[in-house]
Amino acid sequence: MILQPIDYVVYLWLAVALVSAAYVAYDQFRHNPEATVMKWGFVLVTLYLGPIGLLLYVLADKEPRPNTHEAFVAPLWKQGVGSTVHCVAGDATGIILAAIATAVLGLPMWADLLIEYVAGFLFGLLIFQALFMRAIMGGTYAENVRRSFLPELVSMNAMMSGMAPVMITLMMGRDMRAMWPGEPLFWFVMSMGLIVGFAIAYPVNVWLVARKLKHGLMTVRGDQSRSGKQGTADTNSDMGGMAGMAEIGGSAGVHAGHEEKPGTPPLVTRAQLAAVTVFTLLMLVAGMYGPAIFFNLRLSAESVGRSIMPPGMITTTETPADAMRDMAAADPRLVSYHAPAAARGDQPLTPRMENGVKVFDFEASVIQWNILPNKTVTAYAINGQVPGPRLDLTQGDRIRIDYTNHLPESTSMHGHGLIVPNAMDGPANITQRPIAPGETFVYEFTVGQSGTYFYHSHDKPDRQQAFGLYGALIIQPRDTTAEPHADLEYVIQLQEWLNRDGLTYPAMLMEGALPNYFTINGKAYPATDTLHMHVGQTMKFRFIGTNNNFIHPMHMHGGPFTVIARDGVVLAPAARFDADVINVGPGQRYDVIWRAREPGKWIMHCHIPHHTLNNNVETNGAGGLTLLVEVEP
Numbered sequence: 132m133i134l135q136p137i138d139y140v141v142y143l144w145l146a147v148a149l150v151s152a153a154y155v156a157y158d159q160f161r162h163n164p165e166a167t168v169m170k171w172g173f174v175l176v177t178l179y180l181g182p183i184g185l186l187l188y189v190l191a192d193k194e195p196r197p198n199t200h201e202a203f204v205a206p207l208w209k210q211g212v213g214s215t216v217h218c219v220a221g222d223a224t225g226i227i228l229a230a231i232a233t234a235v236l237g238l239p240m241w242a243d244l245l246i247e248y249v250a251g252f253l254f255g256l257l258i259f260q261a262l263f264m265r266a267i268m269g270g271t272y273a274e275n276v277r278r279s280f281l282p283e284l285v286s287m288n289a290m291m292s293g294m295a296p297v298m299i300t301l302m303m304g305r306d307m308r309a310m311w312p313g314e315p316l317f318w319f320v321m322s323m324g325l326i327v328g329f330a331i332a333y334p335v336n337v338w339l340v341a342r343k344l345k346h347g348l349m350t351v352r353g354d355q356s357r358s359g360k361q362g363t364a365d366t367n368s369d370m371g372g373m374a375g376m377a378e379i380g381g382s383a384g385v386h387a388g389h390e391e392k393p394g395t396p397p398l399v400t401r402a403q404l405a406a407v408t409v410f411t412l413l414m415l416v417a418g419m420y421g422p423a424i425f426f427n428l429r430l431s432a433e434s435v436g437r438s439i440m441p442p443g444m445i446t447t448t449e450t451p452a453d454a455m456r457d458m459a460a461a462d463p464r465l466v467s468y469h470a471p472a473a474a475r476g477d478q479p480l481t482p483r484m485e486n487g488v489k490v491f492d493f494e495a496s497v498i499q500w501n502i503l504p505n506k507t508v509t510a511y512a513i514n515g516q517v518p519g520p521r522l523d524l525t526q527g528d529r530i531r532i533d534y535t536n537h538l539p540e541s542t543s544m545h546g547h548g549l550i551v552p553n554a555m556d557g558p559a560n561i562t563q564r565p566i567a568p569g570e571t572f573v574y575e576f577t578v579g580q581s582g583t584y585f586y587h588s589h590d591k592p593d594r595q596q597a598f599g600l601y602g603a604l605i606i607q608p609r610d611t612t613a614e615p616h617a618d619l620e621y622v623i624q625l626q627e628w629l630n631r632d633g634l635t636y637p638a639m640l641m642e643g644a645l646p647n648y649f650t651i652n653g654k655a656y657p658a659t660d661t662l663h664m665h666v667g668q669t670m671k672f673r674f675i676g677t678n679n680n681f682i683h684p685m686h687m688h689g690g691p692f693t694v695i696a697r698d699g700v701v702l703a704p705a706a707r708f709d710a711d712v713i714n715v716g717p718g719q720r721y722d723v724i725w726r727a728r729e730p731g732k733w734i735m736h737c738h739i740p741h742h743t744l745n746n747n748v749e750t751n752g753a754g755g756l757t758l759l760v761e762v763e764p
């Protein structure tokens with residue numbers, strides 16, 4: 132599934148890598164007179180480097196015409212390619228196996244790096260160098276390990292010094308999917324790291340080949356009557372189960388690209404070797420330690436949980452994984468319901484009566500929700516709507532809410548402003564154990580108050596309420612005589628959203644997390660409701676600060692309204708006042724009555740102009756927190 136623009140590149144790259152590796156495998160084993168160890172080396176490296184591996188194969192190793200391979204691969208630059216391919220094939224395989232293991236085990240990045248280095252080095256040395264090259268080099272396995280140790284060390288150091296910073300920078304940026312081997316992005320990032328590692332290791336390998344410390348490409352022309360799969364018995368026993376490698380030994384004619392015989396003394400002094408070894412060790416330290424200055428290497432793939440953080444979020448070496456998961460996008464792959472574009476939230480929910488108790492079923496899940504006809508958000512929703520269903524109650528009702536959690540994280544519900552038994556209040560980990568995914572929690576209490584209230588998530592509300600876990604509680608008083616009357620009524624629930632490149636992040640008053648969309652009842656203007664009135668009619672607006680961050684100065688055109696209640700409590704007649712702007716802060720409720728005085732199109736909107744735009748764009752004269760009231764004569 133495409134979650135980010137980079138994913139197109141990732142899938143394309145991985146497809147090209149697979150096709151390239153398939154071609155190299157076919158051509159190597161069918162047509163190219165190369166040693167088997169190098170054939171496998173090129174296949175693996177093409178798998179890791181994609182089209183670059185294919186390019187190197189065709190330019191440096193693929194026999195151009197029959198019986199020209201010996202001469203074709205002779206130049207030093209090609210021998211250097213062969214030597215680097217041999218190194219990277221072994222080292223990278225060890226590194227990738229280690230990366231998968233450390234991710235699954237939940238080890239931190241710093242441990243991941245060290246284990247990758249050791250695994251890559253050992254895999255390269257013990258298997259790709261000492262084991263597979265033994266038939267060519269001669270001698271015992273132990274002699275080969277000893278002889279290969281320094282060349283393998285300097286080559287591995289150089290490769291890791293290039294790979295580590297690329298891997299860390301790309302893995303530990305804002306798209307943490309890159310840390311998890313189950314994600315295609317992980318393989319793409321590994322590929323990018325290996326490309327840089329290959330490039331850095333190449334000059335080192337050219338030097339190693341030139342000084343006769345390592346072999347490069349070879350030409351192997353076996354007995355044509357014999358299948359390449361069948362080696363001699365003694366080679367097979369050395370190779371264990373890897374019979375396919377057998378033809379590098381036995382009776383096959385092997386010609387190393389350089390004409391030295393096995394055992395030719397290296398053309399290198401102790402001082403040169405020591406200098407190169409020390410220098411590549413310094414490169415390694417710089418490559419491994421350098422990124423720790425900028426990234427928190429204590430994080431693990433498991434702890435960050437494939438989070439994608441908002442663009443612009445400030446992360447430092449101290450930013451914990453919890454902070455990243457808190458600010459991460461809602462995962463669109465978890466969407467269980469695509470609400471129709473015209474669906475509305477705040478729908479009255481009819482209870483079923485059980486022994487005099489009004490019972491409501493709440494189901495929280497991840498949905499796709501349209502805030503505009505052409506703009507969807509990934510929302511956390513109750514009963515598939517944003518805002519959640521409205522509960523129309525009467526003072527004195529006994530109610531029960533059976534709350535089932537289908538979210539990927541725990542949750543809870545708080546009845547905001549209500550006087551309830553403490554155990555029914557909702558703050559997760561304070562008055563109740565959070566409702567785990569798949570669990571149901573029962574909230575039951577008697578509604579003693581009346582007025583405008585709301586419910587919202589009280590488990591990580593900065594994240595969950597921002598994603599849409601809230602809804603209105605409208606409670607009629609038992610005695611309605613004191614209630615100021617209006618002809619019509621409309622509930623206004625405010626919300627802020629952050630949506631970029633198709634992903635929805637919890638909007639927060641933090642760097643990189645500021646909202647770019649704003650909704651009334653889950654819709655941004657011009658998708659908000661248009662209200663219809665006649666001159667002389669009155670409308671009771673119930674403002675609810677269901678949003679998380681801003682105080683919204685809600686302003687009415689066409690004359691002032693009368694503020695008649697605050698936070699569910701009706702103001703005494705002497706305390707009521709007229710205004711044309713009311714500041715609705717998070718959690719606050721104001722009931723106001725507005726009289727239609729003149730016919731026409733009157734708008735209500737937030738007076739922070741940025742909040743009346745959709746991603747900074749004005750549509751049909753406004754956007755976001757804007758509502759149209761059409762008054763007929």
Ligand SMILES: [Cu+2]
Binds near residue numbers: 681684738739
């Ligand atoms: Cu506002």
